[in-house]
Amino acid sequence: MTVSNLVRTLPALAVAGALVVGTPAAHADNRRLNESVAVNVYTIQHHAGCDTEIQINPQLQLAAQWHANDVLRNRALDGDIGSDGSTPQVRANNAGFVGTVAETVAINPALAISGIEILNQWYYRPDYMAIMSNCANTQIGVWSENSLDRSVVVAVYGQPG
Template sequence: MRDRACRLALLGMTPALMVIGSVGAAPAQADNKRFNDDVVENVYTIQRKAGCPVEIRVDPRLQLAAEWHTKDVIANRHLDGDTGSDGSTPQDRANAAGYRGTVAQTMTIHPALAISGLELLKSWYYNPHYYAIMSDCRHTDIGVWSENSLDRTVVVAVYGRPSF
């Protein structure tokens, strides 16, 4: 019990609060919607500065593809890139989610409970490959998802060029 109290104190919780909060309650889940929306806004800003004439829009199918990969990376610590545990690529996941078009992906695995929007943007902005993806005016659709665990945060953005 003493070890548990120490761990809870490190997390900013008292044992009494933990007992009160845990009676009949489901485990808390972080709501990253605002963070994900901010990522979209930052990509929009990068595209505007690149001279893109069309506003990027969130596509639920790309968001689903991003969610799948984010959860896969959180669950499978050996993953560190675009390929999923089942061998799927960003294009495979987008197709499976029903998106018709060409996609590209940016992702980050940050070794902490959370990442700031500024940290994320810096890591993508100064990566030439990722910057090229974000500033590509043909990418008019986007889906962003992020997940947190106690020791890492994963953020995936899938960018789409719809085929008409």
């Protein structure tokens, strides 16, 4: 599914990124939050002058899922490097993606995280903004996980090789 299709199907609230996830990881369905992150990246890319259609990629989504679970369970982690020393590129390659990747990570010390909180963490970081607005990143995988006192969102951006 293309992100532009998501733009048309998600309610305005999701596009604005104001969704809140409020259930523990064992029972959570964060699909709408994950899709709203992809929609917001699509919007940022188009504001940057990109004319490409960013695509949701299941391999990148799997790499994002692995890292989100790792960061949720390992409190010492707060960035791109996994508890096993893996990088976003290694995780994407292990998930079957061929190409170059970059990653953004949002952590909130609470049960829930909203699209606004995610964007506030990413938008004002020049390195993350450069990743999100890079027109060459034509594929994306987003995953989020929650526990009672921590929420993690990982987006992996891909440039197919």
